[in-house]
Each structure stands twice: as structure tokens, then as C-alpha cells.
Amino acid sequence: MPNPPFHEWTLIEAARKIRDGEISSRELTAALLERIAALEPKINAYITVLPEAAMARAAACDEERARGKASGALHGVPVGLKDIFCTRGVQTTCGSRILAGFDPPYDAGVASKVLASGAVLLGKHNMDEFAMGSSTETSHFGPTRNPWDPSRIPGGSSGGTAASVAAGTCFAGVGTDTGGSIRQPAALCGVVGLKPTYGRVSRYGMIAFASSLDQAGPLTRSVADAAAMLGIIAGHDRRDSTSVDVPVPDYLPAVSRPVRGMRIGLPREYFEGAGLDPEVKAAVERALKILTDQGAVAVEVSLPHTEYALSTYYLIAPAEASSNLARYDGVRYGHRAEGASGLIEMMSKTRAEGFGAEVKRRIMIGTYALSAGYYEAFYGKAQKVRTLIRRDFAAAFEKADALLTPTTPTPAFRIGEKTGDPLTMYLSDIYTIPCNLAGIPGISVPCGLSKSGLPIGAQLLAKHFDEETLFAVAGAVERALPAPGAAPVASAPVHK
Amino acid sequence: MEFEAVIGLEVHAQLSTESKIFCACSAKFGAAPNENSCPVCTGMPGVLPVLNRKAVEYAVRTALATSCRVQRRSVFARKNYFYPDLPKAYQISQYEAPLALAGHVDIETDGGTKRIGITRIHMEEDAGKLVHEGEFAGAQASLADLNRCSVPLMEIVSEPDMRTPEEAGAYLRRLRDILVYLEVCDGNMEEGSFRCDANVSVRPKGQKEFGTKAELKNMNSFRNVEKAVEYEIRRQIETIEDGGRVVQETRLWDANAGVTASMRRKEEAHDYRYFPDPDLLPLVVEDAWVEELRGTIPELPADKIARLSRDYGIPRYDAGILSSSRALADFFERCVALYGGAAKTTANECVHWKDAILAGRLTPETIAHAVEDRESGTVSATASKKLVEAVLETGKAFRALRDEKGLTQLSDASALDAVVDKVLAASPKEVESYRGGKTGLLSFFVGQVMKESRGKANPKIVQEVLKKKLG
Numbered sequence: 007m008p009n010p011p012f013h014e015w016t017l018i019e020a021a022r023k024i025r026d027g028e029i030s031s032r033e034l035t036a037a038l039l040e041r042i043a044a045l046e047p048k049i050n051a052y053i054t055v056l057p058e059a060a061m062a063r064a065a066a067c068d069e070e071r072a073r074g075k076a077s078g079a080l081h082g083v084p085v086g087l088k089d090i091f092c093t094r095g096v097q098t099t100c101g102s103r104i105l106a107g108f109d110p111p112y113d114a115g116v117a118s119k120v121l122a123s124g125a126v127l128l129g130k131h132n133m134d135e136f137a138m139g140s141s142t143e144t145s146h147f148g149p150t151r152n153p154w155d156p157s158r159i160p161g162g163s164s165g166g167t168a169a170s171v172a173a174g175t176c177f178a179g180v181g182t183d184t185g186g187s188i189r190q191p192a193a194l195c196g197v198v199g200l201k202p203t204y205g206r207v208s209r210y211g212m213i214a215f216a217s218s219l220d221q222a223g224p225l226t227r228s229v230a231d232a233a234a235m236l237g238i239i240a241g242h243d244r245r246d247s248t249s250v251d252v253p254v255p256d257y258l259p260a261v262s263r264p265v266r267g268m269r270i271g272l273p274r275e276y277f278e279g280a281g282l283d284p285e286v287k288a289a290v291e292r293a294l295k296i297l298t299d300q301g302a303v304a305v306e307v308s309l310p311h312t313e314y315a316l317s318t319y320y321l322i323a324p325a326e327a328s329s330n331l332a333r334y335d336g337v338r339y340g341h342r343a344e345g346a347s348g349l350i351e352m353m354s355k356t357r358a359e360g361f362g363a364e365v366k367r368r369i370m371i372g373t374y375a376l377s378a379g380y381y382e383a384f385y386g387k388a389q390k391v392r393t394l395i396r397r398d399f400a401a402a403f404e405k406a407d408a409l410l411t412p413t414t415p416t417p418a419f420r421i422g423e424k425t426g427d428p429l430t431m432y433l434s435d436i437y438t439i440p441c442n443l444a445g446i447p448g449i450s451v452p453c454g455l456s457k458s459g460l461p462i463g464a465q466l467l468a469k470h471f472d473e474e475t476l477f478a479v480a481g482a483v484e485r486a487l488p489a490p491g492a493a494p495v496a497s498a499p500v501h502k
Numbered sequence: 503m504e505f506e507a508v509i510g511l512e513v514h515a516q517l518s519t520e521s522k523i524f525c526a527c528s529a530k531f532g533a534a535p536n537e538n539s540c541p542v543c544t545g546m547p548g549v550l551p552v553l554n555r556k557a558v559e560y561a562v563r564t565a566l567a568t569s570c571r572v573q574r575r576s577v578f579a580r581k582n583y584f585y586p587d588l589p590k591a592y593q594i595s596q597y598e599a600p601l602a603l604a605g606h607v608d609i610e611t612d613g614g615t616k617r618i619g620i621t622r623i624h625m626e627e628d629a630g631k632l633v634h635e636g637e638f639a640g641a642q643a644s645l646a647d648l649n650r651c652s653v654p655l656m657e658i659v660s661e662p663d664m665r666t667p668e669e670a671g672a673y674l675r676r677l678r679d680i681l682v683y684l685e686v687c688d689g690n691m692e693e694g695s696f697r698c699d700a701n702v703s704v705r706p707k708g709q710k711e712f713g714t715k716a717e718l719k720n721m722n723s724f725r726n727v728e729k730a731v732e733y734e735i736r737r738q739i740e741t742i743e744d745g746g747r748v749v750q751e752t753r754l755w756d757a758n759a760g761v762t763a764s765m766r767r768k769e770e771a772h773d774y775r776y777f778p779d780p781d782l783l784p785l786v787v788e789d790a791w792v793e794e795l796r797g798t799i800p801e802l803p804a805d806k807i808a809r810l811s812r813d814y815g816i817p818r819y820d821a822g823i824l825s826s827s828r829a830l831a832d833f834f835e836r837c838v839a840l841y842g843g844a845a846k847t848t849a850n851e852c853v854h855w856k857d858a859i860l861a862g863r864l865t866p867e868t869i870a871h872a873v874e875d876r877e878s879g880t881v882s883a884t885a886s887k888k889l890v891e892a893v894l895e896t897g898k899a900f901r902a903l904r905d906e907k908g909l910t911q912l913s914d915a916s917a918l919d920a921v922v923d924k925v926l927a928a929s930p931k932e933v934e935s936y937r938g939g940k941t942g943l944l945s946f947f948v949g950q951v952m953k954e955s956r957g958k959a960n961p962k963i964v965q966e967v968l969k970k971k972l973g
């Protein structure tokens with residue numbers, strides 16, 4: 007086995023070692039598959055693992071390299087995708103029973119780009135059902151566990167991706183973030199999670215939860231890896247009308263850009279709430295000190311409509327979800343209930359069996375919020391508040407180049423701790439949601455461990471399409487803080 | 503009590519684009535079931551709609567041709583409902599902010615020209631089609647054909663400005679003519695590319711408020727629309743006269759029985775939970791593009807009718823028939839350009855041979871030659887008709903056939919002299935009687951001359967020659 011252990015390599019290191027011939031794609035892929043086999047019973051980060059397909063692809067990569075035909079930044083590097091991205095001929099479930107056995111006849115825009123970069127797809131990561139949840143406990147395929155403490159949740163909904171990256175069962179993954187679903191699990195699993203600007207990455211073939219908020223982005227072990235992954239998946243896709251046609255810069259140089267003179271805004275409202283764990287607060291303040299030590303300037307800003315963000319989100323997201331999820335009716339694909347007589351009964355029974363409790367709850371909320379007589383009071387009003395939240399950010403970015411906040415109010419909670427109280431669960435996304443409502447980019451970067459050894463993340467927010475500033479600031483934090491290291495489950499010796 | 507009907511029409515016109523409104527699938531009619539379908543138009547998980555620019559262009563041209571105000575910004579919304587032929591469980595349609603507002607179309611009525619207001623024009627996608635057990639060979643259950651899913655439609659909603667079934671019919675025909683002129687819709691009602699729902703209510707004459715309306719569906723020809731509206735007006739009046747009350751509902755027209763029947767009541771109406779489709783950005787139509795498209799609007803039926811009747815001195819009725827098709831009107835004008843004689847005769851000929859002309863089986867030269875030869879007396883009316891028929895049969899030129907068949911009339915008086923002399927010489931008794939005052943015998947002589955000339959003599963000239971010789 008390579009030394010240091012391959013699972014501690016970054017994505018960029020792995021790609022370089024393959025490129026330099028230090029290791030073959032087959033060796034690396036086989037080692038990862040072995041690790042997956044050993045760790046999956048403990049963390050359940052994958053819904054689907056593709057041993058044969060991954061090995062075949064790795065072999066093809068090695069052969070291409072031997073013939074001098076290797077191309078793509080991730081040539082031969084094993085990665086995973088959240089099971090929300092359609093993959094041609096590979097089961098795509100979105101964590102739901104209703105899509106169990108669904109093999110899409112097309113690749114999502116993100117999947118095509120990752121494959122075109124030469125990466126080897128190891129499998130599809132576990133997730134909250136239809137990305138609804140903050141703990142990956144709502145998956146039909148069972149909860150994912152946090153590699154730092156398997157009695158705890160990894161966060162959600164991209165919990166499978168975050169846990170897999172943290173546990174070293176892939177070099178990087180792509181998740182999605184509708185209200186914090188990349189940044190929150192990244193924070194709780196001690197990895198880097200980026201939600202790019204809305205429209206920066208194609209939504210084509212990404213199973214919709216709330217279309218106006220959903221955004222794909224990378225989960226990685228380093229800021230540079232996140233920059234590399236964004237470079238691969240970003241860009242205009244004419245199959246997605248909301249994807250924006252602006253050039254994709256080379257993000258990597260931004261990671262080492264100095265932060266001297268940068269104005270770091272601290273939104274007052276994000277530090278005032280009673281729910282903020284003192285250890286998390288202290289960790290974020292430590293991150294601020296790192297930045298000011300390097301010459302950045304701290305400024306206080308205000309985002310006055312923050313208190314309405316959560317309720318706004320929980321009207322808009324379920325409203326769009328109720329419409330997006332109406333197509334799962336058992337008629338054309340996926341699960342169909344047995345023994346129904348007649349069409350209406352078949353559809354209702356299929357949906358009753360196929361959807362879990364959280365998805366049903368949000369469909370009900372959304373249907374109500376859109377119904378005649380309530381539309382203006384709920385959905386219409388929420389859209390107006392959304393505009394105010396967007397303006398708050400625009401005003402804050404007049405004063406600051408980036409905003410620094412906690413990613414989550416607390417470190418990872420225990421499995422089952424919040425499942426009985428959805429409203430408490432919703433609060434775990436309180437710091438991440440406003441960013442989605444405004445469509446701006448956000449990143450979560452590890453900023454230490456709690457006393458009990460759980461990762462804590464700091465969130466950085468920037469203007470639309472200013473991901474480079476995020477990489478610069480996150481890179482500065484990363485360089486100054488000792489890396490959280492491998493998660494305990496990950497350091498367990500699983501390979502010979 | 504005297505009643506008055508109030509009628510408004512909602513027309514769904516399929517835009518004649520090559521591809522569907524939100525994907526690249528073919529929008530053509532008549533493909534094998536589900537042949538024209540892809541993950542996008544069938545709403546598979548994760549796929550997204552992308553708006554067809556050509557469809558917008560066609561709808562904008564329609565808006566301009568009906569004097570509508572094109573909205574710079576319009577918004578696509580989702581209309582949510584469950585149905586097996588609607589794979590996304592919502593239809594994408596413009597709702598609160600449609601493409602165009604406030605236009606009109608002028609129609610001809612017995613009382614002169616009447617202006618029918620157009621409330622709005624919006625764009626939307628069509629749904630699929632269900633084929634139920636027994637309707638289709640081998641169908642054991644209800645089958646879904648998703649070919650029509652996402653075929654581009656434009657809905658044109660009129661103001662409730664029509665008062666009679668005839669006005670409704672006239673509006674509908676005029677609207678279809680405009681769309682066909684613009685080449686944005688083929689206007690085919692049987693294939694469903696031009697469909698109409700009617701909102702009908704009645705009220706006592708003089709009353710301002712509208713009565714309770716019924717919505718009529720399922721009418722697949724102009725005649726059926728008129729008949730359904732007529733039936734519905736009578737039904738509503740009778741209901742009120744019998745002391746009943748009209749209820750708001752949707753009714754289906756049963757063409758075989760000639761009646762409308764209740765389909766669903768207002769209370770059963772859906773809550774569509776409309777909201778702006780987050781997968782599509784608001785549609786922004788730039789002014790410059792609108793102006794560019796304005797330049798592509800051809801002369802429309804109303805203007806064409808007025809111009810043809812004014813410039814060629816033909817009756818409005820004839821101009822109306824000629825203008826019912828852009829191709830027919832163009833054909834007529836080319837005929838007149840080739841032979842500048844009596845436009846009325848040319849118009850008659852074009853109307854008479856309309857079907858063959860539209861089928862592309864006659865050239866303007868044929869009709870121009872036919873009219874010219876008739877007017878010059880070179881061929882008779884009967885011979886002319888025979889010759890055009892022969893053109894259709896053989897594909898040969900009119901004049902070649904005329905000469906080949908020897909159907910030229912003898913119009914030259916000197917050439918007829920000999921024939922007339924021969925006839926007169928053969929009937930001395932009749933000549934005597936005629937000269938004795940039995941002038942009615944003139945037609946006998948004409949007949950004889952025609953017979954002798956084997957029908958080629960020009961009867962008008964024959965009469966003149968006879969009168970001179972007998973007088």
C-alpha cells in the first residue's frame with residue numbers, strides 16, 4: 007500500500023500521482039473499493055457502489071495513459087456522486103423508494119462533466135430522500151453515519167458524499183445544496199463544501215427538489231480540490247435555461263491569493279441567536295483572527311431580514327417541491343404500488359408507499375402554500391421577502407468582500423436526536439439558507455474540532471460569481487489551521 | 503322577454519414549428535405512438551425545458567397581426583394537475599403575465615364590419631393523448647401516447663364581444679385565415695391544430711350584466727362551433743323561460759346527437775396552484791426583435807379583401823372568397839397581370855377552379871388564356887370549360903389544346919358568310935316565312951348554322967350576319 011495512506015491524499019495529489027505513474031488507476035480504484043467494502047457497514051455513505059464498472063473504467067484509463075491518450079484533469083481518479091445526479095444506465099434513486107430501480111437513459115450535466123474529466127465513478131452517495139433533510143436520516147436506504155462518531159449524523163442532505171470524502175472512500179464528490187445541503191454536512195464531517203452561485207453549474211439531470219434554490223457543488227478534502235472540482239463542473243449548459251453563460255476562470259490560483267486588505271464582514275444577526283453553540287462561535291472567531299493576522303480587515307455588517315429566512319425558505323422550497331415531485335405517480339418508471347384498482351388509487355397508493363414522512367410533510371406544506379386563496383399570503387409573500395434578503399446581501403457586499411459566519415449552530419448531533427421534531431431539525435440550516443435565497447456562493451471550510459472531537463465549519467459568503475474570493479479566504483483559513491486530519495473511522499486500518 | 507347571447511372564444515392554435523416548444527423532438531402530426539418523445543418532453547427526473555425561439559417568433563407575429571400589445575416581459579407558469587397524459591403533472595403555460603394583450607380582429611357581419619376584441623395571447627405546451635381500450639387495435643387498457651407532449655400551442659382569448667353563432671363562426675374563420683396567412687399554424691381543425699372552446703351566456707336584451715356562462719368543448723369544425731353555440735343559446739333561454747337557472751359548468755358538444763351535455767360543474771373545478779416555473783427565466787422580447795418581426799407580417803385577409811375589391815372592381819364577396827387563401831389571392835392577381843381584361847371574369851374563374859388551383863394543378867397562364875380567349879370570342883364558354891378540364895387531364899397548355907381540338911370559334915363575319923348562305927339556301931320555306939314576319943325563326947337559323955359549323959361559330963356574330971342577310 008502506498009505511504010502515506012492513499013485515503014489521506016487530496017484529489018489533486020491523487021490525480022498527480024496517477025499522471026506521474028506513481029500509482030495506476032486500477033491500483034487506486036481497487037484500494038478504494040476495498041476500503042468501501044470495509045467501511046460501508048459502519049457509515050453507509052453509498053446507495054450504489056459500482057465495483058465492476060469502476061474497475062473497467064480504471065483499466066481503460068490505464069490503457070489510455072499507456073497509449074499516451076490520457077486526457078482530463080481527473081484522469082483515472084475515483085470519485086463519487088450524490089444519488090441525485092442522473093447517471094446513464096446506473097440506478098439513480100434520490101434516496102427514495104419511489105425511484106428505486108430507476109436507470110436513467112441520460113447523464114446529468116454534472117455527471118457528464120465529471121466523466122469527461124477522466125474520473126472513475128465509484129458509486130452513488132447516500133442522501134436525504136429528495137434532498138429533504140439535514141441529517142441523511144430520511145434516506146430510504148438507511149441513515150449515513152458520521153465518520154468522526156458513528157453514533158452521530160453526518161449532516162444532510164449530501165451526508166453520504168460528505169461522509170465518504172471524510173472517510174476516504176472517494177477522493178471527492180459532488181453534492182447539491184438547496185438550503186445548506188453541501189455546506190452543513192461538510193462542516194459536520196470536517197471537509198470543504200462549496201455551493202457555487204446559482205446558475206454556475208448545470209441543473210440538467212439533477213433531480214429537482216426546489217428548482218430556484220438547488221445548486222450542485224463539490225465536497226472535497228481541501229480548498230484547492232474544491233477549486234479544481236468547480237473548474238470541472240462549472241459552465242453554461244444550454245439544456246438548463248437558468249445556467250448562466252459566463253466564462254469559467256481557472257480557480258486554482260485564487261486559493262493562494264493573499265487576503266491582505268480584504269474586508270471580512272461579520273453579519274451581526276448570525277452571532278446573536280441563542281442557538282449558537284459557544285464552541286462553534288469560538289472556532290469561527292479563531293478563523294477571523296487568522297484572517298486579520300494576515301492583514302484582512304473585519305467589518306460589522308447587518309442582514310436585517312435574516313430572521314425571516316427560515317420561514318421564507320420553508321414556503322418556497324416545499325412549494326416548488328410539491329410541483330417537482332408530482333411526476334412520481336407510478337405510471338412510467340420507479341416504484342408502482344401493487345393491487346390498486348383504478349388509476350387514482352394506483353397513483354395515491356404509489357405515492358403513499360413511495361415517499362417517506364419528511365417528503366410527504368413538505369409536499370403537504372407546499373401544496374397548501376400554493377393553493378388558491380393562500381398563494382398571495384404564503385408563496386407570494388415569501389418571494390417578496392426573498393427579494394429583501396437578496397437586497398440585504400447586496401448592501402452588505404458594498405461594505406465587505408466576503409462574509410464570515412458559522413456554517414451550523416452546533417457540531418453533529420446524534421442519530422435520532424431531532425427526527426421527532428422537524429422544526430428543530432430545520433434550525434440546523436439557519437446560517438446556510440439565506441445564501442440560497444439570494445443565489446450567492448458560499449463555502450464551508452473546517453475551522454477546528456470541538457472538545458469532544460467533532461468538526462466545526464466556518465462559512466464564507468461572497469457576491470454572485472465571486473467564488474474566487476471564497477477560495478482565497480478559505481485557503482487562508484486552511485493554511486493557518488492544523489488540518490482536522492483523518493476521521494477516526496477513516497484512520498482505522500482497513501487495508502492490509 | 504327577448505334575450506341576447508354573449509359569446510367569447512378561446513382558441514388553441516398549434517404553432518407550425520419543426521420542433522416542440524421545450525425540446526428538440528419533432529412536433530409533426532401522425533408519427534407512431536411515442537415516437538416523438540424524449541426525456542425532456544416526457545418530464546423524466548431532473549431534465550429541464552428550454553424555450554423554442556421559433557415558437558416565440560410565431561406567437562409574436564400573431565400578436566402583431568391581431569393588433570395586440572406585445573409584452574416586453576412575460577412569464578411561464580406551472581399549471582399543476584394529475585393526469586396520465588401529463589407526465590410532469592403540470593403544464594407549462596403563461597398565466598399572469600402573458601405574451602400579448604389587448605388586440606382585435608375585424609369581421610364582416612350583415613350589419614357591416616364588427617370589431618371583436620382579443621383579451622390576450624399566451625404560449626403553452628400541449629399534453630399527451632390517451633387511447634382507451636378498444637379505440638386502438640389491440641388496446642387492452644388505456645395507453646398513453648406522449649407525442650403531443652410539449653407541442654407548442656398559442657391560446658388566443660377573445661373578449662365576450664360576439665352575439666350570434668354566425669359572428670362566432672365569422673370570427674373563428676377570420677382568425678384561422680390570419681394564422682394561415684402568417685404561416686404560423688396550419689389551421690387544421692380535424693387534426694386538432696386549431697381548436698376552440700366557447701363561453702356562452704344569455705341575458706335579457708338591454709341588461710348590462712352578463713348571465714351565468716357555460717363553457718363548451720369538443721367542437722372540431724367551424725360548423726360544429728356554430729351549431730353548438732346555437733344549441734346552447736336555445737338551451738339557456740329555454741332553461742330561464744321554464745323558470746330554471748343556468749349553472750356555471752363545462753359542457754361537451756355531441757355532434758351526432760346535436761346537443762351539449764354537462765361534463766363538470768364549477769364546484770368540481772381544479773385548483774391548479776399556478777406559480778412561475780422556476781426552470782424557465784422570464785421571457786424578454788426585445789423591442790428591436792418585435793420591430794423586425796413586424797416587417798415580416800404579410801397583407802392580412804381584411805386588407806386584402808378591401809384592396810382586391812377596390813383595385814380590381816370586383817364584389818367584396820368575390821374578394822372574400824379569393825382572400826380566404828393567400829395562395830388563391832396571389833393566383834388571381836397573377837392572372838390579372840397576365841391578361842388585364844375583365845377582372846370580374848377572372849375572379850369567377852378563380853373561384854370556380856379554386857380546388858384545382860390550390861392543389862397546384864393549374865397555372866395562372868391557363869386561367870388568363872381561358873379568360874382572354876372568351877372575351878375575344880375565340881372560344882365559347884362551353885369550350886373554355888372543356889379546355890380547362892382537358893388541361894387538368896393532360897397537363898398540356900390551354901392554347902395548344904384549343905388548336906389541337908379545333909375549338910376556336912368562327913367569329914369572323916366573312917368566314918361565316920358561306921355557311922350562312924348554305925343554310926339559307928337549304929331552307930327556302932323558312933326564309934320566306936321569316937321575311938313574312940315570323941322573326942322567331944331566327945333561332946332556328948342560328949341552330950342550323952351552329953350545326954353546320956360543328957359548334958365552332960360564334961352565336962353572337964351568326965345572329966348579326968343572319969339578320970343582315972334576311973333583313
